[in-house]
Amino acid sequence: MPSPDASGGRAATDTSTVLVVGPGWLGRPLAQQLAADGHAVCTLQRSAPVPATATTHTGVTALTGDIAAASNVTALAAIRATLPPRIDHLVVCIAPSRARGDDYGVYPQAATGAAALARAMGIRSVLYVSSTGVYDRQDGSEVTEQSVITPHDARVQALYDAEQHIAALATNEPPRDVTVHIVRAAGLYGPQRDPAARFADPAFAAANVWCNFSWRDDVISAITHLLTHDRAPGARVFNCADGTPLRSADIAEALTGRAMPAPAAPAAPAAIDRGAPVRSGRSNQRINVDALLATGWRPVAPTVYDGLRLLGHQVPFAPRPS
Secondary structure (H helix, E strand, O other), X not given: OOOOOOOOOOOOOOOOEEEEEOOOOOHHHHHHHHHHOOOEEEEEEOOOOOOOOOOOOOOEEEEEOOXXXXXXXXXXXXXXXXXXXXXXXXXXXXXXXXXXXXXXXHHXXXXXXHXXXXXXXXXXXXXXXXXXXXXXXXXXXXXXXXXXXXXOOHHHHHHHHHHHHHHHHHHOOOOOOOEEEEEEEOOEEEOOEOOHHHHHOHHHHHHOOEEOOEEXXXXXXXXXXXXXXXXXXXXXXXXXXXXXXXXXXXXXXXXXXXXXOOOOOOOOOOOOOOOOOOOOOOOOOEEOOHXXXXXXXXXXXXXXXXXXXXXXXXXXXXXXXX
């Protein structure tokens, strides 16, 4: 997969039609922001929004369809029938649903369907939200977009396979004028997703691993920034995090005001278990975001302390070195 290109490319100055697949906790406010920026926006999700909880916004049209089924010709035709005739940008924000009993296979299935839709409609700009969990380092090392990925379990394999399906749109098949962005987000948190209780758990501190986080609205700003300022053809990967890795014990101490007990050694990686339930991965790694910063993007919350303060917590203004 090509390395990140910080040179940018031509900016999009015209109003575009954007399809956001997966309007959940990240995708819904992203769609609203894109609409506020003047784009015509559609969202696509597996089931119709619940009227009591659905958020409406001028310029956002909610549609129903299962992108994971779009590799099937009949299902693809059904989805296309609901969409505008032209989509300028396809943004995919898919995550497994515990309520639906999803396993990790939803990642490559959704990516395969999104790629099929992009080919069928001639969509020239595709952005896929992945996870820095794909690196899955356990040794505290720094990772960049060029770091080697060696899947050792079902979750990492699924994340990696999904990225490959999306990247193929720009690297393996004509036409070759497609712009593909893969945004690897770390540790999402923000409004309605306050991690303070988890940080205060002694088990979190005891692991004393390097942690990386992304304020939700910073991921949204990264996506909108890349869509409008990095339009050169090709596949590019960007890590998206606050850029300040911190040890879990330091975060817990800053939040609770008390020193944490001595850390335990990190657990060894588990063997592949393809029947395991969906879980949140726990890595020990330091995410480098220099490539994204080089494009001109800047986070509102450059440390998790900044994000915790935005959520109303009293924490220091700068992380203490470990």
